[in-house]
Amino acid sequence: IFFLDRCSSIIRMYNLTHVSEFHLMGFSDDPDLQLVLFGLFLPMYLITVLGNLLLILAVSSDPHLHTPMYFFLSNLSLADICLTSTTVPKMIVDILTHNRVISYVGCLTQMSLFMGFACMDDMLLTVMAYDRFVAICHPLHYAVTVSAHRCALLLLASVFLSLHTEIANFFCDPSQLLNLSCSDPLLNSVVTYIVGVMFGFFPLLGIFFSYYKIVSSVLKIPSSEGRYKAFSTCSSHLSAVCLFYGTGIGVYFGSDVSYSSITGMEASLMYTVVTPMLNPFIYSLRNRDISRTLKRILSWRA
Numbered sequence: 001i002f003f004l005d006r007c008s009s010i011i012r013m014y015n016l017t018h019v020s021e022f023h024l025m026g027f028s029d030d031p032d033l034q035l036v037l038f039g040l041f042l043p044m045y046l047i048t049v050l051g052n053l054l055l056i057l058a059v060s061s062d063p064h065l066h067t068p069m070y071f072f073l074s075n076l077s078l079a080d081i082c083l084t085s086t087t088v089p090k091m092i093v094d095i096l097t098h099n100r101v102i103s104y105v106g107c108l109t110q111m112s113l114f115m116g117f118a119c120m121d122d123m124l125l126t127v128m129a130y131d132r133f134v135a136i137c138h139p140l141h142y143a144v145t146v147s148a149h150r151c152a153l154l155l156l157a158s159v160f161l162s163l164h165t166e167i168a169n170f171f172c173d174p175s176q177l178l179n180l181s182c183s184d185p186l187l188n189s190v191v192t193y194i195v196g197v198m199f200g201f202f203p204l205l206g207i208f209f210s211y212y213k214i215v216s217s218v219l220k221i222p223s224s225e226g227r228y229k230a231f232s233t234c235s236s237h238l239s240a241v242c243l244f245y246g247t248g249i250g251v252y253f254g255s256d257v258s259y260s261s262i263t264g265m266e267a268s269l270m271y272t273v274v275t276p277m278l279n280p281f282i283y284s285l286r287n288r289d290i291s292r293t294l295k296r297i298l299s300w301r302a
Contacts, residue, residue, distance in 0.1 A: 051280035080276035
């Protein structure tokens with residue numbers, strides 16, 4: 001917002017046209033592909049929303065799942081729904097109406113919401129790594145260390161930290177929007193990397209530290225069955241972390257020289273649509289408690 005406001009003031013200073021809207025590039029201008037794109041993205045969005053809602057319902061309806069791990073998981077599902085909903089509905093409407101214009105205010109609003117929910121995803125994945133670290137490395141102190149009161153504080157901290165012309169993408173991607181600002185490009189790069197370090201490097205460093213301790217503790221378990229059970233509790237979380245961070249790093253820390261519009265959109269699609277859609281399957285298919293609860297819910301509904 002600071003950069004765009006500065007840009008607007010410079011434009012008014014030189015008596016130029018005020019920026020009132022942006023044009024999103026989209027995936028294709030081919031009219032024959034529009035129905036294909038619509039048929040692809042609408043089911044993906046519905047699967048994302050319904051899958052994550054089912055996960056939230058499973059956790060809330062089963063008293064056995066009222067534990068810190070599933071508490072954070074249900075909030076991650078909620079953040080995934082909100083993250084996807086900030087971008088995909090607008091994209092689907094654009095495909096149907098053949099209109100890729102977004103207003104200045106609408107673009108800033110979308111960017112702010114996207115950044116907020118993406119950072120919330122980031123923080124929750126870090127908190128979940130801490131939860132696994134305490135559960136495996138300090139199991140006797142787990143109930144005290146990760147109490148209900150502390151879970152609520154960690155969630156509030158995650159939420160609090162999250163509030164902090166043509167765009168080559170299908171939504172108002174901050175990395176592309178900064179390229180249009182009238183401020184010093186070096187300053188834009190510095191701000192981008194500072195935000196990346198705060199909400200990318202430090203949380204990822206915390207996750208690495210947690211899993212370093214987890215691996216060290218698990219390797220000390222004498223039985224192979226015990227080691228397998230300990231590692232299996234972390235596999236779903238590790239899969240979600242790799243999906244989220246792998247695509248995010250590819251977008252925001254890729255070289256400007258090798259960056260292309262299509263590549264950027266494909267990577268953005270991964271962490272804004274594909275990752276939130278896959279998370280419910282990752283956690284439900286690899287978790288017996290959730291799978292059992294979902295089967296009971298679905299059979300009761302039937």
